[in-house]
Amino acid sequence: MTDDEKRTRQRLIRARLPLGAFSGVLAGLASLGVAELVSAAVRPQAGPVVAVGGAAIDQTPAAVKDWAIRHFGTNDKLVLQLGILAMLALFALVLGIVALRFRRSGAAGVLLFGIFGAVSATSRPDSTSVSDALPSVVGAIAGAAVLYILVGRLARRVPSEEDVQGEPEGAPSGAGWDRRGFVIAATAAAAGSAGAGLIGRTLNGASGQNAVASRNKVVLPRPASAAAAVPKGARLRIPGISAFTTPNGDFYRVDTALVLPKVNATTWALRIHGRGVTRPVTLAFGDLLRRELVERDITLTCVSNEVGGPYVGNARWIGVRLADLLAECGVKPPSMGGPADQLVARSVDGMTIGSPVEDVMDGRDALLALGMNGEPLPFAHGFPVRMVVPGLYGFVSACKWIKDIELTTFDAYDPYWVKRGWARMAPVKTESRIDTPKPFARPEAGTVMVGGVAWAQHRGIDKVEVRVDDGPWQEARLAAEDTRDTWRQWSFPWQATKGGHTLTVRATDRTGQVQTEKRARTIPDGASGWHSVIVTVD
Helix, strand or coil: CCHHHHHHHHHHHHHHHHHHHHHHHHHHHHHHHHHHHHHHHHCHHHCHHHHHHHHHHHHCCHHHHHHHHHHHHHHHHHHHHHHHHHHHHHHHHHHHHHHHHCHHHHHHHHHHHHHHHHHHHHCCCCCCCHHHHHHHHHHHHHHHHHHHHHHHHCCCCCCCHHHHCCCCCCCCCCCCCCHHHHHHHHHHHHHHHHHHHHHHHHHHHHHCHHHHHHHHCCCCCCCCECCCCCCHHHCCCCCCCCCCCCCHHHCCCCCCCCCCCCCCCCCCEEEEEECCCCCCEEEEHHHHHCCCCEEEEEEEECCCCCCCCCCEEEEEEEEEEHHHHHHHCCCCCHHHCCCCCEEEEEECCCCEEEEEHHHHCCCCCCEEEEEECCEECCHHHCCCCEEECCCECHHHCCCCCEEEEEEECCCCCCCHHHHCCCCCCCECCCEEEEEECCCCCCCCCEEEEEEEEEECCCCCEEEEEEEECCCCCEECEECCCCCCCCCEEEEEEEEECCEEEEEEEEEEECCCCECCCCCECCCCCCCECCEEEEEEEC
16 A cells, blocks of 8 residues: 555545544434334333433432432432433444444444343333333334444445546545435434434323323312411511422422323322231222322421421322321231331332331321322322321332332331431431521621521421520521421521621420531431521621
8 A cells, every 4th residue: 555545544534533423423313212212102211311310320329319419409310311311422422433443343332232221221110011121222223223324334435536526635525435325324314313202202292191181180179187277477578588388399309200200190009018908908099089188288308408408398288198098908006016117108110118107107197198289299299199207208208109008027128218328217307497698698787687497397396596606596586386297487686797607597396306516418317417607797
C-alpha cells in the first residue's frame, strides 16, 4: 500500500467514525422505540428502561438511595431514568464505532443489552410472566438489525471514477462508502424508531384510561364516623407556615415505582391470608365501599425525611378500619395470643412493607384508605387503596396500591426495606421544623414571627420551644390540637436585633419526651436532631 493509499484510508476511517457513532445512536433509538411498542402489548413496566431502572433501585445501597432522595427529592426517579438513557447513549456510541471494524460484534453488543433488560424485567418482584422479557428482546433484535445494516452502508469499497469526479483533492466525501444507501437507511431507521416509540407511548397511555375511568366513577359514601371539624385555633394565619391540611398536589411522594401504577378499581382485589387467619378473604373495591367508613386527619412522615425536611404532610383520609377487617378474618394481636406479629402488605408494583400487628390492632386509626382530602385517592398516592397507620414511618406502614395482606412473623420474613438495612420497627420520632423565616433570610429588626410545625404522631405534641443563638429556651405558642395523630403549628414572636443569628427549635411530646439534640441520619429508623436556621437581621 502506497503512502497516498494509506493517507486516503486514514481519511476514510476518520470520516466514518462519527457516522459509526451516529449509527450506534440510531440503533439504540430503534431498540427503545420498538421496545416501547412491544411493552404496550405486555405491560408498561416491562420496558427496558423501567426494568433496568427498577433493578438498579433494588441493588442500590440504602445510603445512596437516601442521598438521591435528599438531593433530588421527588425527581429522583427522573434523574435515574435520564442517567440510564445517558449510559445507553454512550454504550450505543461505542458499539457503533466498534461495529465499523467488527460488524457482527457491534450488533451482538446490542443483543447483549437486550438480554440484560430481559433478565431485569423477569426478575422484578412484580413480574408474573416470561413475556416481560419480550420488549427488551424484540427491541434489541431491531436495534442490532439497524446497526448491522447502517454499518454495512459504511463498509469501504474501491472508489469509482464517478465517486471522485468533482470532489476536491483529498476529500473523503462519498469515496469508500455508500452515501446514498446510508442516508436512506438512517432516515428510515430514525422515522421508524420515532413512529414505534410514539405509537407505543400512546398505547401505554391508553392502557391506563380504564383505570382513570374507574377512578372518575368512584363516589365516596358519607363516612359513618366523620372526622371532627378542625379546631378554629389549629390553623395559624402566619405567612410561611405549612398549611394545616396539605393539598393532594403538594403531598410528598417517595416510592420506588418508575412507572406510576394505574390500577383499575373494577378489577382490583385484596387478599387477606396467612398465620392466624382462620377465615381468609378476598375483597373487591366495592366490598370496601359498602363497609362502615371512617374519616380521620392523620399526618404521615417518610423515614427519608431529614431534620427540617419536606417529607411530612397532613391529610384527611377516609377508609376502612384495618383492625376490624383483620378481626373478622380471625386475626388476634400477639398480646392476645395471636401467632403473627408482622403484617406484610404487598403492592401491585412488587413492593413489600412489614407492619407490627400489635400496632395495627391496638386501637389507633389504622386504615385501608380509599380517599384523601375529600376525593378518591390520587394515583400517585395509591389509588384505589393504600394503608395509613398513624405513628409509624411510611416504609413500615403506608403501602400504596395494596393488593395483598399476609400475616406472618418478623423472624419468618424480611420485607423490601428490611433486606436493605432499614429497621423492622420504626415509630415516628418527635420532631419539629422552622418554616419561617427561611434559612439565610434577611428580616428587618423588630418583631419577627418565627413559626413552623411539630409532630409526634399517636403521642401528640405538648410543647414547642425556640432558642435564639445560645440563649435560654423560650416556649412558643402552640396552635390548637386537632388530634394526637396530626402535626401542630406553632409560632414565636422574636424581638430581632441586627446581626447574624441562629434560631433553633425543639418539641416535647405528650409522654414528656423532649426531642433529642443527638443527630442521627435517616437510616435505619429515621433522622433525629434539632432544626436550626441562620438568618441575618438588617
